[in-house]
Amino acid sequence: xxxxxxxxxxxxxxxxxxxxxxxxxxxxxxxxxxxxxxxxxxxxxxxxxxxxxxxxxxxxxxxxxxxxxxxxxxxxxxxxxxxxxxxxxxxxxxxxxxxxxxxxxxxxxxxxxxxxxxxxxxxxxxxxxxxxxxxxxxxxxxxxxxxxxxxxxxxxxxxxxxxxxx
Ligand SMILES: Cc1cc2nc3c(=O)[nH]c(=O)nc-3n(C[C@H](O)[C@H](O)[C@H](O)COP(=O)(O)O)c2cc1C
Numbered sequence: 001x002x003x004x005x006x007x008x009x010x011x012x013x014x015x016x017x018x019x020x021x022x023x024x025x026x027x028x029x030x031x032x033x034x035x036x037x038x039x040x041x042x043x044x045x046x047x048x049x050x051x052x053x054x055x056x057x058x059x060x061x062x063x064x065x066x067x068x069x070x071x072x073x074x075x076x077x078x079x080x081x082x083x084x085x086x087x088x089x090x091x092x093x094x095x096x097x098x099x100x101x102x103x104x105x106x107x108x109x110x111x112x113x114x115x116x117x118x119x120x121x122x123x124x125x126x127x128x129x130x131x132x133x134x135x136x137x138x139x140x141x142x143x144x145x146x147x148x149x150x151x152x153x154x155x156x157x158x159x160x161x162x163x164x165x166x
Contacts, residue, residue: 006110011151012115021146029108030047032107039092044085045093045097047075048075049073058129071145074141076130101117101142113146117142118141123137
C-alpha cells in the first residue's frame, strides 16, 4: 500500500475483533514510530502498549469509551514536558507526540489494522491508573487491532477551503 492509499484508507475504528495482532506487525509499526521527526530530534516520547486484560480494563474505565476494550492492544502515547524543545518557553512535546502517533496509525493501516485517535479522557485519572510520572503527559491513546466495523469514510472540507496561495 503506498502512502496516499494509507492516508485515504485510514479511518477511526471503534469496534475490533479479539484476534491477536502478530508481533511482527507491531514491530514494524514501532519502527515507523521510531523514525518520526521531532524538534531538535529530541524524541521526547514514550509509548505504553497496554496488553493484559487487567490493564486494558483499567484503561477502559478511565477512558470512558467502552468500545476500546474490544481491541487486543491499546497504545498510550506520552510526551515529556521537561525534555522536549520549547518555543517561547512552552514545551511542544504534544506536537512531537502527535507526529509519532500519526506515523503509528498510518503504519497500522498499512498492516491491515484499525486504530482511533482518542484524546477525550481524564488525563489525571489515566496517569494515576497507569502510574505515569508528572514529567510525562498522556497526549493521545489509540486501540490497535483488526477492525470489526465497516467504519464509513468521513467527509472533509474542500481543498479550496484549506490552501491559500499568497
Ligand atoms: C486529536 C484527535 C482526538 C480525537 N479524539 C477522539 C475521541 O476521544 N474519541 C473518538 O471516538 N474519536 C476521536 N477522534 C477521532 C475523530 O473523531 C475522527 O478522526 C474524525 O471524526 C474523522 O474521522 P476518521 O478518523 O474516520 O477519518 C479524535 C481524532 C483526533 C485527531
